[in-house]
Amino acid sequence: MFFEKPIKEIEESDIERLMELEIPEDKNLEYKGDFNTDDLGHKRTLLKTVSAFSNTSGGLLIYGIDEEEGIPSELKGIEVDNKDQLGRWLEEYIRGNSEPKIxxxxxxxxxxxxxxxxxxxxxxxxxxxxxxxxxxGPKTKKFFIRRGRYSEEMDISDLRTAFNFSETLAEQIKRFREERISSILSDETPIPLKKGAKIVIHIIPINAFYPGLQYDIEQIYSDNQFRLRAIDAYSPKLRYNFDGLLGSELPDNEGLGSTYVQLYRNGIIEATNGDFFNDEHKIMSDGYYEKIVVKSVTEYLEIYKQINIELPIFVFLTVVGAKGYQMESDRDSNFGRRENLTIDRNVLANQEILLKRYPNNVGNVLKPAFDAFRNACGFKDSKNYDENDEWNPTN
Known part of the structure; x- marks a missing residue:
């Protein structure tokens, strides 16, 4: 669908094709000929449409296209004096007049x-x-939903469905993560893994649990620029499996691997690596694993952009099999041990990190997780950030 194309990739030729092909408005697409920030009716329509899109399945509102019965009739554009200023106004106005804030x-x-x-x-x-x-205002304190090409007020049934969906979605995401962590702890993984503690990355798109949703993973398999790589894999392999695409590396002489990444057809990514842990000495890597995790998450988000996965998305970092491990530190070189710094539980499950936009610096958004893992080992925060809490990894 046209509205699913990344907005930064839409060009004037795409707008022209809407007219040429007489693409009609629908539940995900609406045209407006004019817009004036001083016009109360225009502002009400903006909020009504954006609320309805958000409450339904998302959508694209285009100003500067006249329509007749939902069909584009004239591509005239709108005179804009200051694009940056208008862009900020639109974002702030929508955010300030919606609850919860869009x-x-x-x-x-x-x-x-x-x-x-x-x-x-x-x-x-x-x-x-x-x-x-x-x-x-008092006349526009309402909930809206898309019905075909129209934004209409939600009825009691719509509201009940929406509230139930939000609760169900949160439970589905939580349950999926818990079940997958349990499976990893039980050695139920796409490839046999070596024993010991592991870092686990889960990236879950908001759309993952919508019925029947599947993404085109073929382009990831065939596009070398966006090949799916397991965490810190030296000899990466990629193949299809029942769930989607599986990236791994060559196993050892016993047929065991230390890392894999699974891309599910619904867009979920699960990646695991155990090389950051020394099982014999019960030592967990300190700053080095953070750099590799940031690199991998950055690559996975680039893949999401490639297959047009819609935001927001949730990122989870977990350490499994961690009880009794310690973390390397500047003071604890050569696998030194300090008994009072051992991790006191088997699973370190961080809170979700919500990404409403693709970050310019993945390291910045992962800081709470890295800090929490160091806290679990008795240390303060990560050493890979500067005095402004910006990602600035040490050598």
Whole structure:
């Protein structure tokens, strides 16, 4: 669908094709000919449409296209004096007049050839925190949903479904993670793994549990630029399996591996590595594993962009089989031991990290998880951040 294309990749030719092919408005696409920040009706319509998209399945609102019965009739664009200022206004206005706040929209401007006008694109993701209410004035404090090409007020049944979905989604994400951690601890993994503690990455898109959803993983298999790599794999392999795509490396002489990454067809990624742990001495790597995890998560998010996985997404970091391990430190070189610093539980399960946008620096968003793992070993925070808490890994 047109609205599923990454907003930064949409070009004027795409806008022109909407007219040429007479692409109609639907539950994910709406056209508006004009927009004025001083017009109360325009502002109400903006909030109503964005709320409805967010409460349904996401969508794209395009300003600068006149329509007749939902079919594009004229591509005229809109005169925009200051694009940066208008973009910030749109984001702040939507965020400030919705509850819970709709905060992950994207705004893009496409210049119209031979004109001073531009098309304004407002991309709204499907929400994970349903339902969202418009809070602009007493007459517009309502919930909206898309029915075909129209944004209509939600009825009691719609509201009940939305509230139940939010609760169910949170439970599904929690249950999936718990079940997978249990399976890893029970050696039920896509490849046989060596014994010992392991770091586990789970990346779960908001859309993963929608019925019937499957992504095109073929392009990941065939595109060398975006090949799926297991964490810190020296001799990476990639193959299809029952769940989707499996990346691993060559096993040892006993047929055991230390790392794999599983891309499920619904977009979920699970990646595991045990090389950051010395099982004989019960020692966990300190700063080095953080660098590798940041590198891997960055690569996985690039794959998400490639197959157009919609935000938001949840990132989880977990250490399994960790009880009794200690962490290397500047003071504890050569696998030195300090009994009072041993990890006191078998599973260190960090809280979810919610990504509403793709981060410019993955290391920055993973800091709470890295700090928590060091805390579990009796130390303060990660050493790979500077005095401003910016990702700045040490050598």
């Amino acid at each position: 905060s992950s929209i994207d705004v893009e401007f496409i210049d119209k050839t031979n004109s001073d006008n531009s098309f304004i694109l407002v991309k709204v993701p499907r929400s994970w925190n349903l339902p969202h209410k418009v809070t602009m």
